[in-house]
Amino acid sequence: MAQPSFFVGVIGNIISVLMFLSPVPTFWRIIKHGSTEEFESLPYICTLLNSSLWTYYGVMKTGEYLVATVNGFGVVVETAYIIVFLIYAPTKMRAKTGILFGLLDVGFLGVAIVFTQIALHGEVRIDVVGIMGAALNILMYGSPLAALRLVVTTKSVEYMPFLLSLCMFLNGGVWLFYAILESDWILGVPNGSGFLLGAVQLGVYAMYRGPKSPTKFNQPDEEQHHPLISSS
16 A cells, blocks of 8 residues: 555645746747846756756655656756757857856766765765755745845736745645655755745735736736746
8 A cells, every 4th residue: 555655745746847837938938039038047057956966866765766756857847948048048148058057957966976976875875965955955945035126126026926936835845744754854854944935935925916017027918927037
């Protein structure tokens, strides 16, 4: 008979998939307009690195195939986002994105894998990779708060998308519950932080939800989507 943690993990995977797919409207807007406008590539680069490390962790640790599969999906999706960004970004942003991708998603990830394979063994290797992933997870969960200054200035949550914040809140809560059932503190700490950060984001959304103040980035109503993050 399947353990309760298995069913919780499946629910967590479904919510994680929705979280990975939540920026799709942003990238549809980028393709439609032929420009990345004021959007930043850093959140997608960090999420790709985060997903890659958790896939590595899930492959190494026995019984964590649910972690490996959903983050493997995240690797594919985030890679697609970055490719679209490189195609439609202006020259300066394209160069910045390429450099960050090379340093973080190729350089740092490669060094982390080689180092842990050569210098570390057994549970120590798994724990070190998990700690690195946990630190990046907290940064990923807090990324929508980068738009907080713009939200306060404009009194509008247009650049703090509700769907992404809701998915992060639910994702953090479900994976925290899974971590408790599995007694896995490496999964529990970042997802507990994500649950709290998601709650903060939803609170900010509730506080400033209302008519949008006009900004230079606004599009006609029928073309408005919810971007992941603005560089403002």
